[in-house]
Amino acid sequence: MKYFDYAATCPLDRDAADIFIKASTEYIGNSQSLHEAGSASANLLESCRQEFARLLDVEEAGIFFTSGGSEGNFLGIMGLLSAIRKNGRHIITSAAEHSSVYNLMKKLEGEGWDITFLPMGEDGRIAIDTFIKAVRPDTVLVSIQHANPEIGTLQPVKKIAEYCRSNEILIHSDCVQSFGKIPMDSLARSVDALSISGHKFYGPKGTGVAYVNPRLAWKPYIDGTVHEKGFRPGTVNVPGIAAMTAAAQKAHLLIKTEHNRIKELRTIFADTLTELKSPYQIFGTESDDQLPGIVGMAIKGVEGQFVLLECDRRGFAVSTGTACHTGLLSPAKTMAAMGVNGKEAKEFFRVSFGRNTESGDVVELGKLLASISGKVAAV
Structure with a gap:
């Protein structure tokens, strides 16, 4: 199988896998336990926390380990809502957010919060003017995804964050797709919270990082939680976090090349x-x-689902959108956010490259798509 779905998930880096096995067999204690084995795990955990603080260039006290991007998004947003700086119940987000953010916003809407879902332009980006026009005196929170997982566009999060800071608005950014692919330090310093996920940069699934500005007086989502300084409940996955840290270090070193x-x-x-x-x-x-x-992308007159099935039959893995959206009858949210609807929206499919993608494979896929298009055109 020629894999072209790296935006959905990446294979585990072999060096990270070795770290996982070593940590699983040698650091067996619960990081909260007071005995020597627990202290060893706690020390390893804190060294990983220090490393992510270094990679993001943020305060170590704001780094929290999670089970992935979805949990990080949820807890990061709820943490900010517990620390809002002014009265108000208006939140701004985009119409193309990951389901973990979009569905949370719909839930908050049902609980009385007023949510504005911003559209994207033809280039797949949110216009700064559109954002500023949406801001109201009662706007208390903004959540804008940094990199779109379906078309790869980068949103102007830093500029949005500058506006938020001058208007006492807190800002969260889902950075799951961008971390490990482009430098993140200046963006991380500009937002109040962000989320990343280990399996998007060749770390293990079930691992992630959330950053929340430690200078904010946020409150635990679940009272009485002791793990991760009250940020989340549950035994901390120390081996997974160690492997994720190793994967993050390698991804950071390889960003430019x-x-x-x-x-x-x-x-x-x-x-x-x-x-x-x-x-x-x-x-x-x-x-x-x-x-x-x-x-x-899209091939005119050919449904994306048909392209996916034909590619799969010929040994190529592509997708029709984010894995969390797969199975739904509705088209990808990004298409709707860009004003592409109906039959045209259903023609969408996604190809994503990664560390093991070779030029020959790319040429083969391009020729396969050409043959699929030719067959449909001949019907």
């Missing part, structure tokens, strides 16, 4: 697509405001 390599793969892919007999479209932008490894 991998970015350039994958950008070249994107160019090769686009050049190969010129063989398509049916018109095709790549959504997003080709500027620096784009993760090159995520290609959200």
Whole structure:
């Protein structure tokens, strides 16, 4: 199988896997236990916390380990809501957020919060003017995803954060897709909370990091919670966190070389697509405001689900959107947020590159898409 679904999940890095096994067999104590074995696990845990604080260039006291991006998004947003700086019940988010944020916003809406869901432009980005117009005197929180998981566009989170800071508005950003692919330190310093997930940068599934500004007086979501300084309940996954930290270190070291390599793969892919007999479209932008490894696209007249099945039959793994959205009858949220609806929205599918993607595989996939397009055009 030629894997082109890295935006959904990445294989576990082998060095990180070795760290996981070593930590699982040698650091067996609960990090909350007071005996020597517990202290050893606690020390390892704190060294991992220090490393993520270094990678993000934030205060160590604001780093909390989670089970992944979804939990980090939920607890990060709820933490900020417990620490809002002014009276109000208005929240701004985007219409294309990950389901963990979008569904939480719908739940909060049902509980009396007023939620504004911002659309995206044709380039897949939120316009600053659109955001500013949505802000009201009672706006207390903003949650904007940094990198879109379906088309790879990067949102102007830093500029939005600057506006929020001058208006006493707290801001959270889902950075699951961007961490490990582009430098994050300046963005991390600009927001009040962010979330990342280990399996998006070759760490183990079930691991993640949430950052919440330690200078905020946030309250635990569940009273009486002792793990992670009250941020979340449950025994801390020390081996998984150690492996995730190793994966994060490697991803950070490879950011520049991998970015350039994958950008070249994107160019090769686009050049190969010129063989398509049916018109095709790549959504997003080709500027620096784009993760090159995520290609959200459509072939006119061909449903994305058909493309997925045909690719799978020929040994290529692509997707029709985020894995958390798969199985729903509705099109990808990104399409609706960009104003693409109906039959055109259902033509969407996603190709995503990663560390093991080779140029020859990219050319093969491009030719396969051309043959699929040609068959449909001939019918």
